[in-house]
Amino acid sequence: MLHCTVKFCGGCNPRYDRGAAYRQICSRLADIAAFSYPEDGVHYDVLLILRGCTGCSYLYEEISAEHRIVCTDQVEADHAAAHIAALA
Amino acid sequence: MMTKEQYIESLRKLNLNLWMFGKKIENPVDDPVIRPSLNSFAATYEAAEDPQYEDLMVATSHITGKKINRFTHMHQSTDDLIKKVKMQRMLGQKTAACFQRCVGMDAMNAVFSSTYEIDEACGTKYHENFVKFLTRVQEEDLAVDGAMTDVKGDRGLAPSKQADPDLFLHVVERTADGVYVTGAKAHQTGFVNSHEVLVMPTISMREGDEDYAISFAVPTDSEGITLIYGRQSCDTRKLEEYNDIDVGNKVYGGHEVLVIFDRVFVPNDRIFLNGEVKFAGMIVERFAGYHRQSYGGCKVGVGDVLIGATALSVEMAGCAKASHVKDKLIEMTHLNETLYACGIACSSQGSKTKAGNYLIDLLLANVCKQNVTRFPYDIARLAQDLAGGLMVTQPSEADYRNPQLKPYIEKYLKGVASVPTEDRMRVLRLIENLTMGTAAVGYLPESMHGAGSPQAQRIMIARQSNMEQKKQLAKAIARID
Numbered sequence: 001m002l003h004c005t006v007k008f009c010g011g012c013n014p015r016y017d018r019g020a021a022y023r024q025i026c027s028r029l030a031d032i033a034a035f036s037y038p039e040d041g042v043h044y045d046v047l048l049i050l051r052g053c054t055g056c057s058y059l060y061e062e063i064s065a066e067h068r069i070v071c072t073d074q075v076e077a078d079h080a081a082a083h084i085a086a087l088a
Numbered sequence: 089m090m091t092k093e094q095y096i097e098s099l100r101k102l103n104l105n106l107w108m109f110g111k112k113i114e115n116p117v118d119d120p121v122i123r124p125s126l127n128s129f130a131a132t133y134e135a136a137e138d139p140q141y142e143d144l145m146v147a148t149s150h151i152t153g154k155k156i157n158r159f160t161h162m163h164q165s166t167d168d169l170i171k172k173v174k175m176q177r178m179l180g181q182k183t184a185a186c187f188q189r190c191v192g193m194d195a196m197n198a199v200f201s202s203t204y205e206i207d208e209a210c211g212t213k214y215h216e217n218f219v220k221f222l223t224r225v226q227e228e229d230l231a232v233d234g235a236m237t238d239v240k241g242d243r244g245l246a247p248s249k250q251a252d253p254d255l256f257l258h259v260v261e262r263t264a265d266g267v268y269v270t271g272a273k274a275h276q277t278g279f280v281n282s283h284e285v286l287v288m289p290t291i292s293m294r295e296g297d298e299d300y301a302i303s304f305a306v307p308t309d310s311e312g313i314t315l316i317y318g319r320q321s322c323d324t325r326k327l328e329e330y331n332d333i334d335v336g337n338k339v340y341g342g343h344e345v346l347v348i349f350d351r352v353f354v355p356n357d358r359i360f361l362n363g364e365v366k367f368a369g370m371i372v373e374r375f376a377g378y379h380r381q382s383y384g385g386c387k388v389g390v391g392d393v394l395i396g397a398t399a400l401s402v403e404m405a406g407c408a409k410a411s412h413v414k415d416k417l418i419e420m421t422h423l424n425e426t427l428y429a430c431g432i433a434c435s436s437q438g439s440k441t442k443a444g445n446y447l448i449d450l451l452l453a454n455v456c457k458q459n460v461t462r463f464p465y466d467i468a469r470l471a472q473d474l475a476g477g478l479m480v481t482q483p484s485e486a487d488y489r490n491p492q493l494k495p496y497i498e499k500y501l502k503g504v505a506s507v508p509t510e511d512r513m514r515v516l517r518l519i520e521n522l523t524m525g526t527a528a529v530g531y532l533p534e535s536m537h538g539a540g541s542p543q544a545q546r547i548m549i550a551r552q553s554n555m556e557q558k559k560q561l562a563k564a565i566a567r568i569d
């Protein structure tokens with residue numbers, strides 16, 4: 001089971017529904033990945049970064065993870081599940 | 089941080105002396121006229137709990153190092169200033185109303201830096217007092233109203249020269265333990281939903297105005313404070329039997345109150361300015377600057393909703409493809425994003441104060457607010473243009489719910505066949521709400537006068553314009569010695 005976490009951008013003017021995209025990814029990967037919100041000092045297999053647009057550049061370096069997957073639109077969010085599945 | 093539920097429960101414990109429509113309001117939290125404004129304020133707590141918005145809503149206290157709601161934060165960088173504007177846009181989008189908590193944030197940032205410099209010049213202890221107050225606000229995640237605007241009486245006279253001395257809030261008695269103040273603050277946004285009020289002087293002052301140069305914080309339910317709730321256009325629609333469609337925005341709203349201080353006691357450790365007249369202007373200028381920045385976020389978020397509602401209305405009417413319609417939606421977006429651009433610009437050009445928090449670029453913040461006095465009106469005009477007359481002539485919800493009338497309304501108010509008539513009515517009522525109903529208070533006249541009327545910004549723009557350098561530039565190019 002992959003140990004995954006998610007970080008959302010602040011959502012000032014998102015181009016897609018980041019919450020819905022996250023729920024969809026969790027649902028599609030339910031058998032192979034467990035998602036939780038980031039906690040201090042925890043190392044994750046995957047950090048999923050769901051940005052609402054291409055405007056923010058934060059990469060959340062303080063969150064320790066083997067792989068970082070950044071999504072800036074719905075298409076990338078749709079591909080993220082397959083990307084994470086390939087890491088399992 | 090407080091949860092939304094904890095915040096609402098905390099308001100129930102306040103013992104406000106609040107009046108509306110001539111009657112004392114014993115339970116503001118559940119009052120149907122007031123509740124939408126509470127819901128907007130509560131959204132600032134709810135969003136901070138949601139990981140989707142945490143990056144904008146949550147900051148780290150420079151005092152304690154703990155996670156705090158950004159509305160209680162002292163901006164530590166230009167990035168913080170930018171995040172503030174983005175947070176405000178997001179909350180404007182979620183509520184389509186004034187969520188009221190910005191004024192306290194802006195007041196606290198202004199008083200934080202000003203008290204530091206007052207102490208430096210005068211040897212006072214105001215900054216220490218303020219940091220103690222701020223620490224409690226951050227630790228308990230309190231809601232703070234920032235109170236600046238006095239009722240002002242004769243605008244041609246200084247505070248101490250008014251026929252009635254109470255037309256500017258002032259000290260009426262000094263004791264060993266503190267001061268008593270009397271006066272009134274007008275247009276107080278969000279006061280009923282706040283735990284504390286942070287009072288500031290309203291204008292620059294001069295010798296003779298010492299009793300009026302006063303800044304302090306007290307609980308909103310302090311003895312001697314009376315609140316009279318401000319009327320809004322269409323407010324009593326919220327009291328009607330059918331009060332869903334016709335209110336336009338069922339859940340969220342805003343409010344202002346007239347706040348009367350009648351010999352309210354302020355203890356010494358809650359005083360942040362007391363007679364140092366030459367620093368009254370510093371607090372005013374900084375608060376106004378921050379608040380003028382704020383409007384480049386919150387009004388943009390509300391504008392997003394209005395533009396969206398307008399786009400829906402033309403789709404529902406079947407005219408979305410007309411070239412002039414598309415062009416007007418582009419114009420609305422251009423105006424809205426121009427406001428946002430100014431909010432971001434004045435933030436990105438911010439600088440560090442002596443106290444350590446960041447102040448926006450005052451010229452750009454004033455340009456931002458000057459645009460805000462105009463563009464929302466243009467956006468609202470275009471929204472009304474595209475929405476059509478039905479926005480103000482459609483039958484009431486009570487008619488729509490009447491079995492005898494409903495079939496006629498369903499039939500004759502239908503636009504595109506696939507769109508339910510009720511959906512069309514709802515969108516048109518939302519546009520009405522934002523451009524001439526309860527929410528118009530926040531979107532239009534508040535855009536005009538909130539954080540200072542247009543002329544106030546023009547004075548600041550003139551002061552900050554660096555005209556001498558511009559003349560030198562022209563002379564150099566024109567080869568004039």
